[in-house]
Amino acid sequence: MTERLADIDTWIFDLDNTLYPPSAQLFDLIDARMGAFIMRLLGVDAIEARRVQKQYFHDHGTTMAGLMRHHGVHPEDFLIDVHAIALDRIAPDARLRAGLERLPGRRLIFTNADADYAARVLAARGIADLFDGVCDIRATRYTPKPDPAAYRMMVDHLGIDPKRSLFVEDMARNLTPAKALGMTTVWLDNGSESGHRDHLPDHVDFHVNDISDWLDTLPTPWGIS
Known part of the structure; x- marks a missing residue:
């Protein structure tokens, strides 16, 4: 694991059912x-x-x-x-925040939602200040994941090198275009509706069930405590 992650300097996260659990409904x-x-x-x-x-x-x-x-x-x-919904079903998560803080480099959001809603969710989870940018559905000209065109626009919008980037997503099918670009992929298999749809094991580098558990297992050769 350490070898695969050693060159990662960009950590990209889906939003819904990824940075909060599906159990929040x-x-x-x-x-x-x-x-x-x-x-x-x-x-x-x-x-x-x-x-x-x-x-x-x-x-x-x-x-x-x-x-x-x-x-x-x-x-x-x-x-x-x-997206005109109340967010009282989600709350700050100190463990998730600590795990995200340990990641070196940039932390980014890639979502099929809009940036205004994403900002509200991140604030409700107490992690808004940890993220350096958002690629939302407007930035991809309303082209959603898993359309490969959305990923190309995301790369340009956020200014990333796919080969030095890791993408975490609860929908397995949304990892295939990321893998094709050379990203390291993490499938968060946490019970999301249709999360298993079009699952291709060869396109998943890490298969995890809980995001905080996974963050806690990551090596920390970067001098972060």
Whole structure:
């Protein structure tokens, strides 16, 4: 492990269900707002809205991408609506913070959400000051993971060297384009919905179940205590 991580100077993290656990069920609130948005947009009941929502998520990477493509939805209308949720289900985590603080180099966020929401989540977790940049769905021109184009835009936006970067993600399929660029990949297999979808073991360098446990196991040859 030490040899593989020795050259890493950029640590990239997904946001939802990665920097807080799925057990917080924060995404359930977003899910509910997505369903309500689709019901209003298409004039359908909750069952049909759920079907459309999940179909677009699986087919296009995000529900929003499907709505944009098939129904001409303006992305900002969707983002503002579905992320208008309370964050009282998550709280600061001293152990997570300590693990992140030990990492040398830059810490960055790569998310299919928007930067405003990401800032709120990071603040609620007590780790906002530890991150040096965010690549959100706006920075990728509303192109979501796992579209390879989103990763190329992320590399340019954040100014990273993929071969010196590590990416942590709870959705296995989102690691494949990162691996293709030469990144070290970490699959956080923590029970996220569809987290196992399109899992390709050859594209996963580290398979972990808890982010704080994993951070605690990392070697510290960098003189950080």
